[in-house]
Amino acid sequence: MADDNFFRHKHLFIFLKQWDVDCDGVLSSEDFDLLAQRFAVYQRHGKFEKDVVDRWRQIVGGxxxxxTGAADANQDKSITFEEWLAFFNNLAQTTKxxxxxxxxxxxYLKISFTYIDFNKDGMFDIRDYRMLLASSNGDLRRADAAFDSMLTEAEKKKGTLSSDRYYELMYDFWTSKNPNSPGRYICGIYDYLPKEKLDHYHQLLTGK
Structure with missing residues (x-):
């Protein structure tokens, strides 16, 4: 894998850690059902309430x-890692x-911001970021430096990101191929994984 192919690195991380809930190497309707349950339980502060779960299933099912309509190239009702990358490559070419x-x-961006705004103050700060890393077994030792790298000079004075800036950084994460892009750590600190391990994950997912 070429060293400059950080786009694949980043999406390999988010694919494995956040969307592929059952960790079977492909995205499926089962993963999205589990996401619906996760959001519902979070909304109800740890309680599983069927009516809330059903509402989330309707949203996430959509x-x-x-x-799948946009990314499932072979229409087999699953999205492989290569299809996932192709989807975001296309986004980078067709949106600004x-x-x-x-x-x-x-x-998804609006809901995910609500999800990671742990103190519910409408802003994303270093405390929220540490909680995000802790929830995914991320490297807390690098939290401050990683969070600081996402802030503009004006934002550093307050130490917070607005929801709109979060959306911008997520868009950057999804579409930029620059290994130093501002949004590279918005979903967590992924590059602690050695290149060889990322290559191994890719081989498992694609057979290549």
């Missing part, structure tokens, strides 16, 4: 329908900002 994303991704 995401899955839209996602998060405002041009498909509606289901815009909704």
């Amino acid at each position: 995401w899955w329908s839209n996602f 900002s998060h405002t041009e994303l498909p509606d289901f991704l815009k909704m």
Whole structure:
């Protein structure tokens, strides 16, 4: 794998850690059902309430329908890692900002911001970022430096990111191939994994 192919590195990380909930190497309707349950339980502060779960299943099921329509090239009702990359490569070529994303991704961004705003103050700060890393067994030793790298000079004075800036950084994460892009750590600190391990993950997922 070429050293400059950080785009694949980044999406390999988010693919394995956040969307592929059952960790079977492909995205499926089962993963999105588990995501719906996760959001529902989070909304109800740890309680599993069927009516809430059903509402989330309707929302997230719509995401899955839209996602497969756009990314499932061979129409086998699953999304492989290569199809995942192709989807975001296409986004990078056809959009210029998060405002041009498909509606289901815009909704995902809004919900995910609510999810990671742990103290519910409408902003994303270093405390929220540490909680995000802790929830995914991330490297807390690098939290401050990683978070600081995402802030503009003006934002450093307050130490917070607004929801709009979060959307911008997520868009950057999804579409930029620059290994030093501002959004590279927005979903966590992924590059602690050695290149060889990322190559190994890719081989497991693609057979290449």
